[in-house]
Amino acid sequence: MSESTVLDKAHCWHPFTRQEQWCAPDHQPLMISRAEGVWIYDENGNKYLDGNSSIWTNIHGHCRPEISSAIAKQAAVLDHSSYLGLGHPLASRLSAKLVSFFPEKTLERVFFSDNGSTAVEVALKMSMQSRMQKGEGERVRFLAFDNAYHGDTLGAASLGGVNRFFSRFQQLGFETQFLSSMADLENVDTSDVTALVIEPLIQGVNEMRPWPKGMLKELREWTAGKGIHLILDEVMTGFGRTGKMFACQVEGVIPDFLCVAKGLTGGTVPLAATLTTNQVYEAFLGPAENAFYYGHSYTANPIGCAAALASLDIFEKDGTFETLPGKIAIIGQLLAELEEGRQSVLEIRQCGMVAGIQLRQGLGEAVIREMRSFGVITRNILDTIVFMPPLCISKEEIGFYVRALRAALSKVG
Numbered sequence: 543m544s545e546s547t548v549l550d551k552a553h554c555w556h557p558f559t560r561q562e563q564w565c566a567p568d569h570q571p572l573m574i575s576r577a578e579g580v581w582i583y584d585e586n587g588n589k590y591l592d593g594n595s596s597i598w599t600n601i602h603g604h605c606r607p608e609i610s611s612a613i614a615k616q617a618a619v620l621d622h623s624s625y626l627g628l629g630h631p632l633a634s635r636l637s638a639k640l641v642s643f644f645p646e647k648t649l650e651r652v653f654f655s656d657n658g659s660t661a662v663e664v665a666l667k668m669s670m671q672s673r674m675q676k677g678e679g680e681r682v683r684f685l686a687f688d689n690a691y692h693g694d695t696l697g698a699a700s701l702g703g704v705n706r707f708f709s710r711f712q713q714l715g716f717e718t719q720f721l722s723s724m725a726d727l728e729n730v731d732t733s734d735v736t737a738l739v740i741e742p743l744i745q746g747v748n749e750m751r752p753w754p755k756g757m758l759k760e761l762r763e764w765t766a767g768k769g770i771h772l773i774l775d776e777v778m779t780g781f782g783r784t785g786k787m788f789a790c791q792v793e794g795v796i797p798d799f800l801c802v803a804k805g806l807t808g809g810t811v812p813l814a815a816t817l818t819t820n821q822v823y824e825a826f827l828g829p830a831e832n833a834f835y836y837g838h839s840y841t842a843n844p845i846g847c848a849a850a851l852a853s854l855d856i857f858e859k860d861g862t863f864e865t866l867p868g869k870i871a872i873i874g875q876l877l878a879e880l881e882e883g884r885q886s887v888l889e890i891r892q893c894g895m896v897a898g899i900q901l902r903q904g905l906g907e908a909v910i911r912e913m914r915s916f917g918v919i920t921r922n923i924l925d926t927i928v929f930m931p932p933l934c935i936s937k938e939e940i941g942f943y944v945r946a947l948r949a950a951l952s953k954v955g
C-alpha cells in the first residue's frame with residue numbers, strides 16, 4: 543500500500559462511502575494524482591477516461607491551460623476578498639456574463655455561493671422570505687418531485703425525494719409536498735405554496751430519468767398562472783450538458799430562480815450561483831430587516847470567478863455548441879448498438895451529452911468495477927451506469943468509452 547493509501551485509511555472519511563469496505567485490508571483504493579483532457583491518472587501512472595466528468599463537474603477537460611492559467615494569475619493578484627460589504631471586478635463581470643444568457647429584464651440578479659446545495663438553499667430561502675415581505679406570508683410550502691435530488695444540506699435535502707438518502711431527516715427542513723407527475727398538480731392546494739423545484743429535462747440522481755418533452759414549458763405556465771415561483775436546479779444540467787447552455791433553453795423557459803454550480807468553473811474550483819428576477823430582488827429592498835441575511839465566507843471567491851469566466855470563454859473559442867450535436871448523435875448510435883441482442887441492457891436513457899444505461903438487476907456495481915480494467919472510470923446509481931463524459935470528448939474517445947462498456951458487459955452480463 544502506498545503512503546497515501548495508508549494515511550487515507552487511517553484518517554480520511556469519504557462521502558457516500560461504506561468506510562468499512564473502503565478500509566478493508568484487501569481493498570486497494572485508486573489514488574488519482576494527475577489529469578489532462580478527458581483522462582485521469584492514478585499514482586501508479588495508470589490512465590482512465592473520466593466517464594462521469596469527475597462527478598458531473600468537468601466541462602472542457604481537465605487542466606485546460608486557459609482555466610489553469612486564469613486561476614494562477616488570479617491567485618497571484620487577489621486570492622480572496624470578502625463579498626460582504628465589498629465587491630470585486632471579476633464577480634461583477636461574471637454576474638453580467640451569466641445574466642447575458644437570458645433576455646433582458648428576466649433573470650437580472652446573481653447571488654453567489656459555494657456549491658449546488660447552497661445554490662438551491664439560497665433560492666428556497668429567497669422565495670420564502672420574498673413572500674413574507676410582500677404580504678404573502680401564507681405561502682410557506684414547496685412542491686418538489688419524487689426521487690428528486692437537490693443536494694445534501696438540510697434545507698436542500700428536504701426537497702429531495704431519494705428515500706434511501708433522505709428519509710432519516712425528512713421531517714426536518716422545509717415543508718414539501720412531493721409530486722410524481724403533472725397529473726398530481728390537480729390535487730395541490732396552491733394558496734400556500736411559494737415555489738416548485740425541479741431538475742429540468744432530466745433527473746440525475748434518480749438514475750438519469752428524462753422528463754416528458756414539453757413538461758417544463760407546461761410547468762412554467764402552470765406556476766405562472768398560480769403565482770408560484772419556478773426554481774430550476776440546473777446544477778447538473780447547466781453549462782452544455784443537454785446540448786444548450788442551460789436545459790431551460792431547450793424548451794424556451796425562463797424560471798424565477800436558476801441554480802448553477804458543478805460546471806460553472808469548468809469543474810475546477812467550487813463556486814455556485816443563484817440567478818433571479820428583479821421582482822424577487824425588489825422584495826428585499828427597504829428596511830434593514832428586509833435584507834437577505836445569508837452568505838458564506840468564500841462567497842464569490844475571485845479565483846472561482848476567474849475560473850468561471852475562463853470556462854465560459856472556452857465555449858466560444860472551441861465552438862462547443864457546434865460540436866455537440868454530432869457527439870450527441872454518436873453517443874446515441876453507439877449506445878443503441880450496445881443494447882442490441884444484449885439481455886443485460888434494459889434501457890438507454892439519453893438527454894444530450896448525458897446518458898443512463900439501465901442494466902439488469904444486480905449488475906451495476908460489477909460492471910463499473912470491470913470497466914476500470916478497460917480504462918474507464920464512472921459510477922453506477924443502483925443498476926444504472928452513468929455515461930457523462932466531459933463535453934470536449936472526441937469521437938474516438940466516445941468509441942473507447944463504449945468499447946470499455948461493451949467489454950465489461952461481456953465479462954459480467
Ligand SMILES: *Cc1c(COP(=O)(O)O)cnc(C)c1O
Nearest residue numbers: 657658659691692693746777778
Ligand atoms: C450535485 C447536485 C446538487 C448538489 O450539488 P453539490 O455541489 O454536490 O452540493 C444539487 N442538485 C443537483 C441536480 C445535482 O446534480
